[in-house]
Amino acid sequence: MSKKDSLTKEQLRAVDAWWRAANYLSAGQLYLLDNPLLRQPLQPEHLKQHIVGHWGTCPGQNFIYTHLNRAIVKYDLDMIYLCGPGHGGNAVVAQDYLDGSYSEIYPNISQDVAGMKRLFRQFSFPGGIPCHTAPETPGSINEGGELGYSLAHAFGAVMDNPGLIAACVVGDGEAETGPLAAAWHSNKFLNPITDGAVLPILHLNGFKVSNPTIFARISHEELEMFFKGCGWEPRFVEGDEPQSMHQKMAAALDWAVREIQRIQEYARSSGDAARPRWPMIVLRTPKGWTGPKEVDGKIVEGSWRAHQAPIPVHDGRPGRLEQLEAWLRSYHPEELFDENGALIPSLQDFAPRGERRMGANPHANGGLLLRDLRIPDFREYAQEVPRPGAVETEDMAVLGGYVRDLMSRNLAGRNFRIFGPDETASNRLEQVFQASGRRWADEIDPETDSCLSHDGRVMDAALSEHLCQGWLEGYLLTGRHGFFNSYEAFIRIVDSMVSQHAKWLKVCRQLPWRQSIASLNYVLASNVWQQDHNGFTHQDPGFLDHVANKKADVVRLYLPPDANCLLSCFDHCIQSRNQINVMIASKLPRPQWLNMEEAIKHCTHGIGIWQWASNDQGHEPDAVLACCGDTPTLETLAAVTILRHHLPDLKIRVVNVVDLMKLQPHTEHPHGLTDEDYDALFTTDAPIIFAFHGYPTLVHELTYRRHNKKLHVRGYKEEGTITTPFDMRVRNDIDRFHLVMDTVKRLPQLGNSAAYLIQEMKDKLVEHRQYITTHGQDMPEVRDWKWNGGKGIY
Structure with a gap:
């Protein structure tokens, strides 16, 4: 070991062996259905018939994860891992399997030949696990199915967790998304005294699905200036020769951990919470590193062709099986796993123990740490x-x-x-x-x-x-x-x-x-x-x-x-x-409608008849006026006052909805009403004029299975501008005047007797338009309207 080397020869051998084991398991998950340790010559029946998944990001992630394990042991770190690149879940699963955390949660995926076979089979396989990090992945809090959120998740994780480090691997494709681009500024909101630390590791492997990435193609100087401008202190680890890269990565991680500890020790001893310049690592490695160099004379390693399955074994071309076998055997699984299929004892000591393993860290299964809030009454x-x-x-x-x-x-x-x-x-x-x-x-x-x-x-x-x-x-x-x-x-x-x-x-x-x-x-x-x-x-x-x-x-x-x-x-x-x-x-x-006792009952039920606004007690209602939302409720009650003044014999039931999912049948949603309860509120045949806060189609979607088909919903219909509050309602036909007309038109028993009321409502709408264009505010009868038991007009 030279003075510049961070790893002894023994440490270097262990790091490289663990990395090879993780890479082997990652590739095996992608391709193999049987013969997990290649103890027989590879045959077609050993392969999955449908190869789906991703390889390109896996060796880089395994490289990072392996070195994080070394740092955790060396510095006794409390650390979680966030996989930003997305479809590299096989790498994280491989790491969990190697340190035993996977088998502890899934005992059937045991650390032997049979368990390894099940591990490989389940990946991207019907009834198995997805190819990205997911809830099924121990140690994960970041869903890898969509890119862009890892770094923000990492900062949320360390807030109020002063002892935690969130190591966040950011893929260079992911780094081009809007959420991730903004997340670099999260360091402006971290308190080194009371919060933990985020260690971003930008993994530049050069390519997205089929295009180069921006960060991988700009100059070193521009890249460094970018991150320094965002308030980070970046250190670069670049190359493709494993032995030297292990030494470089070990040195960079040692530096980053010491910087984090130095920043926190100073802030916590001095009380100075001023924003420091936090460390980060930029890792540049070939995409699909250690995989096939070429396939059919075309570059694979270090190109976009390594993104998914680098060897198309089922395309009918000769030599594919031999090429795949040669690649898999290059990791020398016989040196890494014993005759039973377990990791050799000398490597088992490499990983952290217990909850220090990133796959077993309780912070990544937050419910284990959740405490109830102290709630005021x-x-x-x-x-x-x-x-x-x-x-x-x-x-x-x-x-x-x-x-x-x-x-x-x-x-x-x-x-x-x-x-x-x-x-x-x-x-x-x-x-x-x-x-x-x-x-x-x-x-x-x-x-x-x-x-x-x-x-x-x-x-x-x-x-x-x-x-x-x-x-x-x-x-x-x-x-x-x-x-x-x-x-x-x-x-x-x-x-x-x-x-x-x-x-x-x-x-x-x-x-x-x-x-x-x-x-x-x-x-x-x-x-x-x-x-x-x-x-x-x-x-x-x-x-x-x-x-x-x-x-x-x-x-x-x-x-x-x-x-x-x-x-x-x-x-x-x-x-x-x-x-x-x-x-x-x-x-x-x-306006405030319910006292606290009434509000508790109403919210507990989630929906109910407002008896004080209704006049159908002891009768079948002629119409049900339903409302959901503060403004629809206001306009519905205003409409009720008009109807009861002009048509005092009309029996109106007012139903208010707080919990929108009450409208859905109980067979579709846990909060949904039974048909019997729904019919008791809305009847089976009375017209329902429903004033809704949002788009009317949502109410129709929730209620289309109900018995009463006489449902007419008024809500927002993409009509808007800078205007008065009441005019917004008028433009979307949810105002009191439209609600009155809607109700009357759905009551054929009224005959022509309501024609004068309809005409008056139309006149009111004209009056409203003239008033707001002249005065710039709503009419006094709208602004000053008060509920008075349904007896007033406006």
């Missing part, structure tokens, strides 16, 4: 409602008091944060700043930055929905609590991320070893129905549709009509597990 924040509609308040502001105290109660536990893209104050949750500031790691100007704090618990100083979503997911997956508050329209930016988390939760429910984690909660305000100055761009309630299509046992959608209902819903959601909960709320002054 939401009833103490009740809005006094002496009678329906008697007072107005901002629902989100009322919730803000509850969230403030929830934050205060859990400051010591350091297991609760709020996430959102610069919208906490805008969405009326600013009371939380009385308990904690916004997280900010750089210089704070006392003149302008009164809410910023180096130890703030509110993660809303980055204007990126992707970052907030990724941080929150990483935080939840490692055993903590939080919620995402955002504008309704722009939460659509993370649609795909939500899909991946929903799929993760769905699979985790089928894995008994994956412990329950806190739910992913959304509170969405600045909703579609009032955008006086932002206009059409800020109007999109489609997140409800997107989430509603996910697995029924995972998703819940709540539209509380007032502050007390919002408190009840939020309190339930923040304590739930393994769900995605979406709450749509109002941040503007709105």
Whole structure:
């Protein structure tokens, strides 16, 4: 060992042998159905008939993982591994299998010949495991099926985990995605005193599926300047000769670990939380390293051709089987595994032990560490409602008091944060700043930055929905609590991320070893129905549709009509597990309908008749006026007052929906109503005029199996501009005047007697248009409307 070498000869042999073993297992998973240790000449029947999976990223990931294992042992590190490149799951599974963590969870995949055969067979095979890292993969918190989220997940994982290092491998293709590009700035939100550290390892293997990557083709100088400009201190490890690369990688990791420890020791001893320049590693290796150099005279290793299966064994060309066998035997499995198929004893000592193994680290199975929040009694924040509609308040502001105290109660536990893209104050949750500031790691100007704090618990100083979503997911997956508050329209930016988390939760429910984690909660305000100055761009309630299509046992959608209902819903959601909960709320002054006792009952049922707004007691209703959402509720009750004034003999039932999934049959969703309960509310034949917060088709999709087919839904139909709140409702036919006309037109028993009422409603719409174009605000009878027991007109 020279003075410059980080590894002794013995260490070098062990590192290289472990790496070869992992590479062999990775390739074997891709190709082999039988003969796992090649103790017979390779035959066609030993191969899978459909070769699907990825090789190109595996040897680089195995190289990294192997060296991380060495560093964990040397420095006794608490470390988790995040696989960013995506379809390299066979590498992580191989590593878990080698250190025993895989067999501990899946005893049938034993560490012998029979177990190795099952390991190979299950990969990308019907009834088996996917080719990317997934919930089934021990040690994983990052779903590798879609690229871009690994680095944000890593930062979420280390928040409030001061002893944890998240080693995050970023693929150079992944690095071109928007979420990952923004995630490099996450270092501006890490506190070296109270948080752990993220060690990014950018793996430059040069190619995506069939194209070169940007970072791999720009100059070394430009690449270094980029990362230094993002606040990192990069160290480069480049080459393709294994022995020298092992020495370089060992030296780079030793440097990175020592830098992390130095930064944390200084910050924690001095109390100086100023942002340091954190270390990172840029690893440049050939794509498909150690695989076939060429196939049919075309370069494979170091090209995009290594991305998936480098040798197309089933294309009918001669020599394929021999070429594959030669490649697999180049790893010398006979030197690595004993006669029973177990890893040789001298290599078994190489890996970390127990929970220090990255596949067994409890942070990667966050439910093991999850502690309940200290929850205030939401009833103490009740809005006094002496009678329906008697007072107005901002629902989100009322919730803000509850969230403030929830934050205060859990400051010591350091297991609760709020996430959102610069919208906490805008969405009326600013009371939380009385308990904690916004997280900010750089210089704070006392003149302008009164809410910023180096130890703030509110993660809303980055204007990126992707970052907030990724941080929150990483935080939840490692055993903590939080919620995402955002504008309704722009939460659509993370649609795909939500899909991946929903799929993760769905699979985790089928894995008994994956412990329950806190739910992913959304509170969405600045909703579609009032955008006086932002206009059409800020109007999109489609997140409800997107989430509603996910697995029924995972998703819940709540539209509380007032502050007390919002408190009840939020309190339930923040304590739930393994769900995605979406709450749509109002941040503007709105009438309050239910006192706290009534709100608790209403939210517990999720749907119900508002008897105080109905007049059909003891009769069959002539019409059911249903509403879901704060604005639809307001307009429905206003329509009721008009109908009852002009048509006092009309029997009207008002049904309010808080839990949207109540509309779906109970056979389709756990919260769904039975047909009997649904019919009891909506009848089987009375016309239903349903005022809905979002797109009308969603209600139709949820109810199409129900008996009552006389359902007419009014909701958002992509009509919007900069206009008054009431005009937004008029443009989408959800206003009180349209609701009255819709009701009357569906009651043929009225004959022509209601013609005058229809004409008056049409006149009101003309009057409305003339008024707002003249005065720039809604008519006084709309602005000043109050519920008075259904006796008034407007």
